Structure formats: C-alpha cells, structure tokens
Amino acid sequence: MQQLTFSSAGLVHWLVVDVVAGVVSLNGQREEAEFLRELPDPVKRASPSGSMAVLSRVRDETTAVWMRTWNETAAIGHMGGAAGMKRPPWLEDAVSSAKGSNLWVGAVREATHIARMAYETAVVRDHREELNGIPVDEDDGWLATWLTFVQMDLWDHAREETFWPLANNGIEFEDMGLIVGGAQRWWPEDAAERRAGA
Structure with missing residues (x-):
C-alpha cells in the first residue's frame, strides 16, 4: 500500500x-446508501448539500450498533481482548491523508468517526465469537x-493497477x-500525485 499513489479527491471519495x-x-440504511453513492466527485472544501444530515444519521446508527455489540459482548465475558486492537497503518495513513x-471537510470528519466505530464494532464481534468458543x-x-x-475500495482509487x-x-x-x-476518473492526464500518508 505504501507504493501506491492516490489523488486527494480519490481518498476523500473512498472514505466518505x-x-x-x-x-x-x-x-x-438503504436510503443513505443510495444518497452517498450518488455524490459528485470531491472538488471543494464544502461538503455536498444534504451530506451532513445523511452522515449524522449514519453516525448515530453506527454508534448505536457499536454500543449494542459492546454491551452484548460484555454480557458474555471480559472485554480485554477487544479493547486494545490497533488499526493497521495503511488505514490510518489513508484516513489521515483524506x-x-x-x-469535503465536514463530511470527512463524520466519515472518519464512522469508519473508526465500524472498525471497533468488527473487533468486538470477533471477540464475541471467541468468548462463545468459536x-x-x-x-x-x-x-x-x-x-x-x-x-x-482504496486500491480501486490508486493510480497503479493491481x-x-x-x-x-x-x-x-x-x-x-x-x-x-x-481508473481515469481519478487519474486524468494532469492529476497530481500524492503518496498514502503524505
């Protein structure tokens, strides 16, 4: 992943x-999914119209799922195995670059929180499986x-084909x-290069 190059717009599109x-x-959340998939390519600082309301609903639901998953798992056993998992460097680099x-400053801020909550939910779900003997x-x-x-999805935005x-x-x-x-969508002839984490 460190050898791939990404455009700023591509990284923001990937995250949001x-x-x-x-x-x-x-x-x-079907309506929210349809809305997000129809967003234009990122070209300005301001988030697209209506995106913050959609992302706020997604953030609320993602947080609720995280809380339910955490509580259900904690009811089975100790949460120590799920608490300390670090996110992979490539993920942190890509999010930081976005x-x-x-x-899309506001949308990126919300998407960052959503991605982190989704990551933690997956960690806790794996821990729940282990507590259940699976x-x-x-x-x-x-x-x-x-x-x-x-x-x-991230690789799909890279300049290089993999x-x-x-x-x-x-x-x-x-x-x-x-x-x-x-994809030419992210790499027209005059696109500036940006390394992940740069």
Missing part, C-alpha cells in the same frame, strides 16, 4: 462514499472481512482475479 456506504449497508486534503480465523473474521472490502488473485483454500490462482486501480 465507499467506506461509509459499506457501513451503511451493514446498518440496513483529512489533510481540505476537501475460533476466529485471521483471514475470515468480522474484522478481516471489513478490512478486505475497505482495502479493495492484480488481486482469487484464492481457494489458501491457494491463489495465477490467471483468475480482480484488477483494481488506474
């Missing part, structure tokens, strides 16, 4: 539209699944997979 739309889908872009596979748990989709091979039982296929990145 893709990451939050994924959270909204988990929350069951925040530093000065595009082993959590490092590649297939709630957190791993959430991070995979977030990372794929081949992501499909796998079966841990064996990757050399000739079957997804190609992400390189």
Whole structure:
C-alpha cells in the first residue's frame, strides 16, 4: 500500500462514499446508501448539500450498533481482548491523508468517526465469537472481512493497477482475479500525485 499513489479527491471519495456506504449497508440504511453513492466527485472544501444530515444519521446508527455489540459482548465475558486492537497503518495513513486534503471537510470528519466505530464494532464481534468458543480465523473474521472490502475500495482509487488473485483454500490462482486501480476518473492526464500518508 505504501507504493501506491492516490489523488486527494480519490481518498476523500473512498472514505466518505465507499467506506461509509459499506457501513451503511451493514446498518440496513438503504436510503443513505443510495444518497452517498450518488455524490459528485470531491472538488471543494464544502461538503455536498444534504451530506451532513445523511452522515449524522449514519453516525448515530453506527454508534448505536457499536454500543449494542459492546454491551452484548460484555454480557458474555471480559472485554480485554477487544479493547486494545490497533488499526493497521495503511488505514490510518489513508484516513489521515483524506483529512489533510481540505476537501469535503465536514463530511470527512463524520466519515472518519464512522469508519473508526465500524472498525471497533468488527473487533468486538470477533471477540464475541471467541468468548462463545468459536475460533476466529485471521483471514475470515468480522474484522478481516471489513478490512478486505475497505482495502479493495482504496486500491480501486490508486493510480497503479493491481492484480488481486482469487484464492481457494489458501491457494491463489495465477490467471483468475480482480484488477483494481488506474481508473481515469481519478487519474486524468494532469492529476497530481500524492503518496498514502503524505
């Protein structure tokens, strides 16, 4: 991820539209998901009209889901295993770069909170599985699944094209997979480059 380049607009779009739309889908907020997916590309400091109200509803629901998940899990056992999980550096770098872009400032602030709450909810869900005696596979748990989709969406905004091979039982296929990145939408001829975390 450190070798990929992103535009400021691409990072903001990824955080506000893709990451939050994924959270909204988990929350069951269909109207909010449709609204977010129809937002224009980020080009100015001010957030799009109506976006703050939508993001506020998403933030409230995401916080409610986090609280329910935390309380249900705490009722089963000690929360120590879920409390200290650090977010991966690539995620922190991408969010920080989106925040530093000065595009859609209010929407980015709300989306940052929503993404962090969604991350913590996935961590707590994995911990609940463990408390219930269900082993959590490092590649297939709630957190791993959430991070995979977030990372794929991020890669889709990169200047560089990346081949992501499909796998079966841990064996990757050399000739079957997804190609992400390189979209002209984010990389017209005159686009300025920005490294993740820069």
